[in-house]
Amino acid sequence: MKSSKVFGTMISELDNCFARLPDYRRGVNTQYEIKDAAVAAFSMFFTQSPSFLASQRLLQKRKGKNNLRRLFGVEKTPTDTQIKNLLDLLSPSLLYPLFSVAIKMLEEKGVLKNFQSYDAQILISNDGTQTISSQKISCQNCSHRQLVNDKTQYFHSVLLPVIVKAGEPRVLPLPPEFIMPQDGHEKQDCEREATKRWVHRNADALKGWMYTMLGDDLYSNQPLCETFLEAELNFILVCKPDSHVELYKTVDFLAKNGLVEEVEELYWNGRYYEKHTYRFVNEVPLRQESPLLVNWLEIIITCESTGKKEYHNSFVVNRKVTSENVIPFAKDGRTRWKSENETNNTLKNQGYNFEHNFGHGEEHLANFLATLNLLAFLLHTLLDLLDEQYQVLRKELVTRVDFFNDLRALLRYMVFDSWDGLMFFMLRALEIPGYT
Numbered sequence: 001m002k003s004s005k006v007f008g009t010m011i012s013e014l015d016n017c018f019a020r021l022p023d024y025r026r027g028v029n030t031q032y033e034i035k036d037a038a039v040a041a042f043s044m045f046f047t048q049s050p051s052f053l054a055s056q057r058l059l060q061k062r063k064g065k066n067n068l069r070r071l072f073g074v075e076k077t078p079t080d081t082q083i084k085n086l087l088d089l090l091s092p093s094l095l096y097p098l099f100s101v102a103i104k105m106l107e108e109k110g111v112l113k114n115f116q117s118y119d120a121q122i123l124i125s126n127d128g129t130q131t132i133s134s135q136k137i138s139c140q141n142c143s144h145r146q147l148v149n150d151k152t153q154y155f156h157s158v159l160l161p162v163i164v165k166a167g168e169p170r171v172l173p174l175p176p177e178f179i180m181p182q183d184g185h186e187k188q189d190c191e192r193e194a195t196k197r198w199v200h201r202n203a204d205a206l207k208g209w210m211y212t213m214l215g216d217d218l219y220s221n222q223p224l225c226e227t228f229l230e231a232e233l234n235f236i237l238v239c240k241p242d243s244h245v246e247l248y249k250t251v252d253f254l255a256k257n258g259l260v261e262e263v264e265e266l267y268w269n270g271r272y273y274e275k276h277t278y279r280f281v282n283e284v285p286l287r288q289e290s291p292l293l294v295n296w297l298e299i300i301i302t303c304e305s306t307g308k309k310e311y312h313n314s315f316v317v318n319r320k321v322t323s324e325n326v327i328p329f330a331k332d333g334r335t336r337w338k339s340e341n342e343t344n345n346t347l348k349n350q351g352y353n354f355e356h357n358f359g360h361g362e363e364h365l366a367n368f369l370a371t372l373n374l375l376a377f378l379l380h381t382l383l384d385l386l387d388e389q390y391q392v393l394r395k396e397l398v399t400r401v402d403f404f405n406d407l408r409a410l411l412r413y414m415v416f417d418s419w420d421g422l423m424f425f426m427l428r429a430l431e432i433p434g435y436t
């Protein structure tokens with residue numbers, strides 16, 4: 001049996017998070033009760049089954065044993081109310097060390113290096129996304145906006161940085177940063193401020209590899225670029241003319257004087273030739289007042305035969321652009337858009353229901369549950385990258401839906417001794433050579 005122990009390691013690391021719990025957060029509850037509540041909630045996200053706990057209570061009654069205990073190590077199955085009350089007290093930051101554990105595992109198994117892009121950079125795509133919203137329910141960590149009908153919309157949103165690579169369908173989520181009211185700040189929090197906090201919180205963990213931050217036009221903002229540079233992070237950020245008037249005035253002036261360089265290539269997309277035109281210039285001002293000098297590049301894709309424009313985007317980068325690196329820089333910049341679509345699609349539509357309200361709470365519940373959901377997504381990605389049994393199984397059960405349907409059904413009717421035991425049972429039942 002070839003197992004990488006990924007599942008067991010992550011579950012025991014999840015347990016460890018609660019050993020660090022400060023006493024005042026425990027109150028009358030023991031560390032074990034809180035841990036059981038968190039792991040039980042995690043198990044629902046991991047199995048993508050809101051009724052997982054109910055089914056395990058029934059199994060316990062019928063068979064005197066259950067999967068929540070055997071696989072996830074939960075001693076006493078908590079009720080939904082217990083879960084909500086206990087987890088509302090816990091800051092999601094308690095779970096952030098798990099993301100580093102995952103990266104370390106990938107590093108040790110030599111898999112993280114496969115995520116390196118051009119010039120050994122690891123690309124981090126940054127994107128803010130809304131999780132839950134309501135006009136009726138709110139908590140002290142809600143953001144809000146005024147609606148035209150004089151009502152207030154309460155919502156939660158989060159910055160979701162993920163490691164991406166062009167051509168790699170899997171993405172690696174890094175710790176999130178919640179966009180929420182901050183102590184000592186009257187103004188509402190925003191994606192840019194959350195990004196600065198994320199950089200400060202994670203700067204140490206990001207040492208050892210070279211990282212490039214990707215982001216949309218909102219990120220090509222001077223204070224944010226300076227934050228990246230202070231933390232020794234490179235950047236490739238979308239930069240639109242409307243929001244960067246000074247920069248484009250300079251680019252236009254230099255272009256008129258023949259100082260903007262151009263590179264062209266023909267690209268066969270499998271059906272027809274595309275013409276890719278790249279333009280670039282170094283050391284242009286990001287804004288008018290005491291500007292940071294950045295380097296600018298643009299990519300225009302047209303159909304070679306009809307001349308029809310198919311794609312146009314422009315970026316600012318901190319590293320010097322040359323005719324050698326302009327093509328890979330543009331390619332890396334474009335990776336962001338793809339990853340944003342894929343990550344959001346997986347999290348929101350492929351079973352994780354990231355926008356669904358699993359419980360709002362008064363303080364941390366909504367954000368704590370969203371982080372557990374993200375960790376469930378991370379664990380499936382880790383298994384997909386590191387666990388041979390899981391890889392074989394996912395290849396056999398082609399769709400994500402089939403895999404989760406089978407997983408849920410088996411865990412409802414049978415009790416397994418371990419995650420490996422469950423994987424092996426499925427492989428054997430599918431009569432896969434080497435597992436019979």
Ligand SMILES: [Zn+2]
Pocket residue numbers: 137138139140141142143154155156360366
């Ligand atoms: Zn709220």
